[in-house]
Amino acid sequence: MSRLQVVSGKGGTGKTTVAAALALALATEGKRTLLVEVEGRQGIAQLFETEALPYEERKIAVAPGGGEVFALAIDPELALLDYLQMFYKLGSAGRALKKLGAIDFATTIAPGLRDVLLTGKACEAVRRKDKTGRFVYDYVVMDAPPTGRITRFLNVNDEVAGLARIGPVHNQAQAVMRVLKSAETAVHLVTLLEEMPVQETADGIAELRAARLPVGRVIVNMVRPRLLDAADLDLVRTVPHPELARSLSAAGLGGPGGGQHAERLVDPLLAQADEYAERYTLEHEQRAVLGELGLPLHELPLLAEGMDLAGLYELATELRKQGMT
Amino acid sequence: MSPEPTPTHYRLAPERVLDVDPLLDDPTTRIVVCCGSGGVGKTTTAAALGLRAAERGRKVVVLTIDPARRLAQSMGIDSLDNTPRRVKGVEGDGELHAMMLDMKRTFDEIVEAHADPDRAAAILGNPFYQSLSAGFAGTQEYMAMEKLGQLRAKDEWDLIVVDTPPSRSALDFLDAPKRLGSFLDGRLIRLLTAPAKLGGRAGMKFLNVGMSMMTGTLGKLLGGQLLKDVQTFVAAMDTTFGGFRTRADATYKLLQAPGTAFLVVAAPERDALREAAYFVERLAAEHMPLAGLVLNRVHGSGADRLSAERALAAAENLEESRIVDQGGGKAGLRNSPDTYGSSAPDDGSPADPEHAAGERTVDQLTAHLLRLHAERMHLIAREQRTCDRFTARHPEVAVAEVAALPGDVHDLAGLRDIGNRLATYRPRPVGGTPEDGGPEGFGPDGHAPEGDAPRDDAAEGDATEGE
Numbered sequence: 001m002s003r004l005q006v007v008s009g010k011g012g013t014g015k016t017t018v019a020a021a022l023a024l025a026l027a028t029e030g031k032r033t034l035l036v037e038v039e040g041r042q043g044i045a046q047l048f049e050t051e052a053l054p055y056e057e058r059k060i061a062v063a064p065g066g067g068e069v070f071a072l073a074i075d076p077e078l079a080l081l082d083y084l085q086m087f088y089k090l091g092s093a094g095r096a097l098k099k100l101g102a103i104d105f106a107t108t109i110a111p112g113l114r115d116v117l118l119t120g121k122a123c124e125a126v127r128r129k130d131k132t133g134r135f136v137y138d139y140v141v142m143d144a145p146p147t148g149r150i151t152r153f154l155n156v157n158d159e160v161a162g163l164a165r166i167g168p169v170h171n172q173a174q175a176v177m178r179v180l181k182s183a184e185t186a187v188h189l190v191t192l193l194e195e196m197p198v199q200e201t202a203d204g205i206a207e208l209r210a211a212r213l214p215v216g217r218v219i220v221n222m223v224r225p226r227l228l229d230a231a232d233l234d235l236v237r238t239v240p241h242p243e244l245a246r247s248l249s250a251a252g253l254g255g256p257g258g259g260q261h262a263e264r265l266v267d268p269l270l271a272q273a274d275e276y277a278e279r280y281t282l283e284h285e286q287r288a289v290l291g292e293l294g295l296p297l298h299e300l301p302l303l304a305e306g307m308d309l310a311g312l313y314e315l316a317t318e319l320r321k322q323g324m325t
Numbered sequence: 326m327s328p329e330p331t332p333t334h335y336r337l338a339p340e341r342v343l344d345v346d347p348l349l350d351d352p353t354t355r356i357v358v359c360c361g362s363g364g365v366g367k368t369t370t371a372a373a374l375g376l377r378a379a380e381r382g383r384k385v386v387v388l389t390i391d392p393a394r395r396l397a398q399s400m401g402i403d404s405l406d407n408t409p410r411r412v413k414g415v416e417g418d419g420e421l422h423a424m425m426l427d428m429k430r431t432f433d434e435i436v437e438a439h440a441d442p443d444r445a446a447a448i449l450g451n452p453f454y455q456s457l458s459a460g461f462a463g464t465q466e467y468m469a470m471e472k473l474g475q476l477r478a479k480d481e482w483d484l485i486v487v488d489t490p491p492s493r494s495a496l497d498f499l500d501a502p503k504r505l506g507s508f509l510d511g512r513l514i515r516l517l518t519a520p521a522k523l524g525g526r527a528g529m530k531f532l533n534v535g536m537s538m539m540t541g542t543l544g545k546l547l548g549g550q551l552l553k554d555v556q557t558f559v560a561a562m563d564t565t566f567g568g569f570r571t572r573a574d575a576t577y578k579l580l581q582a583p584g585t586a587f588l589v590v591a592a593p594e595r596d597a598l599r600e601a602a603y604f605v606e607r608l609a610a611e612h613m614p615l616a617g618l619v620l621n622r623v624h625g626s627g628a629d630r631l632s633a634e635r636a637l638a639a640a641e642n643l644e645e646s647r648i649v650d651q652g653g654g655k656a657g658l659r660n661s662p663d664t665y666g667s668s669a670p671d672d673g674s675p676a677d678p679e680h681a682a683g684e685r686t687v688d689q690l691t692a693h694l695l696r697l698h699a700e701r702m703h704l705i706a707r708e709q710r711t712c713d714r715f716t717a718r719h720p721e722v723a724v725a726e727v728a729a730l731p732g733d734v735h736d737l738a739g740l741r742d743i744g745n746r747l748a749t750y751r752p753r754p755v756g757g758t759p760e761d762g763g764p765e766g767f768g769p770d771g772h773a774p775e776g777d778a779p780r781d782d783a784a785e786g787d788a789t790e791g792e
Contacts, residue, residue: 011363012597043596146363148391163456163554195733197364227697231685236694239687247691250646251639253631268627269694276697278731304700306707307595 001325002186002216004126004179005141008150008204009190010197014221016043017307017315018190018300019143024316025325027067031138034125035060037073038118039145044071049309055079057125063316070137072125079117083172115156116173123179147189147204154180154187155211186216191290193220193283198290205293217324218295220287222302228276236273241266298322343588343617343723346748349378349484353584356477357616360489361590362600366621368392369734369743370590370727371488372400372423376412376737377744379421383483386422386476390469390490397425399736407431409476414737422482431468432458453554465490466500470576477579586616589722591715593623593708598715605719617723618715619747624708624729626701633702640695643688725750 005022009015016037023035034057037044045053048060053073061069128136145153157173157180164170179185189204191197201218208215228236245256245263254261290297300318303311319325348354359371368389375387386409389397400412400423407430409422436448448454457464469490476485579585587608591601601618608615716724727746734740 012365012592012594046599159456163452225700227700228693232690232693235685235687235690239690243687244691244694247643247687248639248695250688251642251691251695253635253639265628265631269698271627272697272701273694275731282732304703306711 001139002184002214003135003137003139004122004185005139005216006144006150006154006185006187007141007190007219008144008147008187009219009221010147010192010200013190013192013197014307015146015190016041016047016143017312018188018219018221019141020044020047021300021312021315021319022188022324023069023139023141024061024063024067024312025319026139026141027061027063027069028316028320028325029063029065029067031063031067032136033067033069033139033141034137035069035071036122036125036140036142037071038122038142040073040075042073043143044073047307047309047312064313072121074118074121076114076117079121080113083117083120113160113169115153116160116169116176119154119157119180120172120176123176126179126184144187147200150187150189150204151207151211151213154208154213158211181212181214183214185214187213188216188219190219190221192222193286195282195286198286202289202293205295215295218290218293218297219324220290220297220299223299224302228273228280233273233277233280236270236277241270244270298324341617341721341723342750342752343619343725344748345374345377345725345744346381348586348616349374349383350381352483354586355484355584356473356579356586357484357486358489358580358585358587359487359590359619360587360604362597365590365592365597366727367590368488369396369740370588370619370621370747371486372396373734373740373743373747374588375423375484375486376415376421376740377748378484378486379412379415379419380417380741380744382417382419384420384422384481385484385486386424386482388424388426388469388472388476388485388487390426390465390488392425392488396733396735399734399740407434412737426465426469426472428465428468429458431472432464435471448558451554451558453558457558467573470580471572474572474576474579581612581614583614586614588616588619590619590621592621593711595711598711602715602718605722615722617725620712620724620726622729623712623726624701624704626698626705628698629702629705631698631702633699633706636695636699636702640692640699643692643695646688724752726752 005019005026007015007019007022009018020035023033027033035044037053042052044060045051048071050060053060053071055073055075055078057070057072059068060071063069122140122142125137126135126140130136144150157177161170161173161177164173187208189201191201205215205218242256242263244266245260248254248262248265248269249256249260253265256262298319299322300315303314305311348357357371357374359367359374361367368391371389372387372392375385379385387400389402392400392402400421402410402412402423402425407424407427409424412421412423415421433449436454437445440448466489469487473485473487476482580587589601589604589608591597605615605618712724715722725747727743727750730739730743734743
């Protein structure tokens with residue numbers, strides 16, 4: 001099991017939720033995980049219903065069996081100052097740099113530096129050991145940028161190493177790249193059973209593979225319950241409407257005659273069944289596309305009550321049940 | 326009439342309706358910016374609005390950033406050449422042009438347009454430039470705004486509809502031009518360029534000690550060669566088309582100008598609407614004109630008077646009677662959470678294995694249809710709660726909803742349909758699809774409890790349930 005678990009996915013597929021559920025699942029039974037956020041959105045804090053996370057590792061949840069989940073929102077500016085402090089003991093010069101706009105430049109405009117700092121910090125957490133020589137975190141889970149940018153984000157160290165051909169930035173970039181391209185890392189992609197996210201997932205996997213980054217698993221999120229099956233859908237096409245009206249009436253939904261309540265439910269209910277059938281066919285096609293990717297596939301249910309903390313634990317249990325941990 | 330639970334879809338009032346046709350028809354509307362978080366159908370909305378405006382007679386160009394392949398193909402812009410192409414199949418007198426942003430090409434064009442050939446070649450060949458232009462933080466946002474400025478300056482189109490990049494934060498495209506502009510015009514650049522201009526290290530003595538320490542540090546950190554690349558790059562940029570900030574400011578002013586309208590796009594989901602709320606606040610702070618919120622993928626039901634609770638109770642009635650009839654089936658297990666996810670069979674076999682196709686009775690089907698309906702009503706209620714939170718925070722924002730479609734859009738007919746749904750939206754007590762009876766005929770802005778409002782859809786009338 002790779003110790004750095006990177007979770008990406010198209011916008012709107014719930015990658016933050018999946019990353020959080022995975023961190024919980026991996027922490028189960030006495031393990032310690034670090035959940036890392038790199039896009040400054042405070043999505044983790046919202047998910048765990050806590051106040052905004054500072055640039056500091058703090059415990060945000062307890063997993064079943066005594067495990068712990070820590071979280072860290074990496075702030076590139078602070079990470080850079082940290083880094084300068086570590087290597088150069090800059091102190092007040094760091095503030096001077098900030099005043100000049102150098103920090104802003106380095107973290108927002110300079111090619112890739114921001115991404116190097118973010119991945120660098122995550123890799124540092126992966127490698128960090130305590131005094132007894134044990135890893136501080138059993139796993140680090142990263143809520144990463146979306147599928148469209150993930151390869152560039154992870155691969156940026158390669159580019160930076162090429163651009164800065166000597167110096168500490170070069171060395172740092174190379175060290176990070178060694179972790180990211182090893183079996184220590186797995187990049188998972190979250191998708192929905194819809195055409196665009198599935199297409200993006202397939203494209204993303206091709207890009208990751210071309211960059212020789214280790215692709216992990218595909219997680220289909222928000223899978224809707226199966227309410228009508230093939231036999232239902234066959235019958236939907238042929239059932240005489242008066243019969244359906246009588247059945248609705250028998251269920252206690254008003255009179256079956258023309259214009260009566262049960263009768264007036266027939267058309268809208270059948271229209272919903274048609275929509276369901278159409279979506280079902282599309283989902284079936286998309287599952288087939290995902291099946292061809294040759295990766296382990298997991299499915300997480302759409303939570304009827306919407307996403308909350310209890311739902312997160314439910315998804316974590318589901319991931320464990322499906323052998324993702 | 327049996328008592329119904331309190332309606333869960335209680336819409337906050339008053340709600341302002343976003344009417345897109347007057348906006349699109351108004352000749353003074355020259356730019357429409359669609360913004361919002363990723364995955365909410367922003368690009369599709371931009372394309373649908375562009376098509377609608379064109380078919381209402383305007384000459385429109387749609388600038389998309391990263392369209393899904395089939396959407397791009399539907400508009401005939403799958404070739405990525407950074408110039409607007411006329412879209413075929415548009416009805417009426419107007420014209421629709423579409424283009425996909427090629428960020429690197431746009432950057433290169435700026436350089437080529439502003440520098441003499443030698444300098445241009447030097448910049449284009451600079452490693453720092455190559456990385457910057459290939460899409461690091463902010464470049465895409467900057468180039469999208471740059472392209473918008475270019476298209477507007479050409480004045481070839483009545484209306485420009487622009488999609489915004491799928492950024493870390495939906496706000497990035499507002500910040501990036503300023504940031505890049507202020508960087509390129511800023512003190513750091515003066516500092517970095519000074520040695521290069523003055524001929525390398527010789528120039529250092531004119532700088533104070535703090536500064537030389539800093540360039541020294543940067544040099545150590547980045548490697549001397551990268552620093553030199555940055556210095557030459559910046560010097561070349563600076564002398565050839567100084568005033569990046571001027572350009573950034575001009576774009577920014579363009580966004581504030583009358584004639585520009587922002588549409589925030591969202592889906593009825595918590596995260597998307599939270600981003601939308603931030604966006605609304607930010608636009609107000611920047612004095613940028615917000616036209617309204619487009620809410621995509623809103624679910625409705627033609628039978629929305631039948632609550633989830635009643636539908637489930639009715640389904641249970643049918644299933645219980647079947648158990649009695651047949652000495653115990655397993656129909657009650659259907660829809661339990663255990664049938665979700667990967668454990669669900671994929672081949673269409675039911676969760677109820679003892680009944681193969683052909684054996685399905687009408688009562689079984691009815692029960693399943695009622696459960697499907699209950700799921701839909703739960704979804705509608707959840708979406709409504711989410712939307713109400715937004716409305717409570719921003720009652721001033723006009724809203725238009727687009728009903729959810731079962732599939733993706735990949736042709737002009739699909740875009741036209743979306744534009745139509747968007748333009749004909751009128752609020753109703755509970756979300757509904759336009760085809761189930763049209764927007765008219767509903768009670769005063771939607772707080773009619775079950776059965777009280779005049780309605781004209783298929784599920785209304787005497788409205789006495791369970792007689």
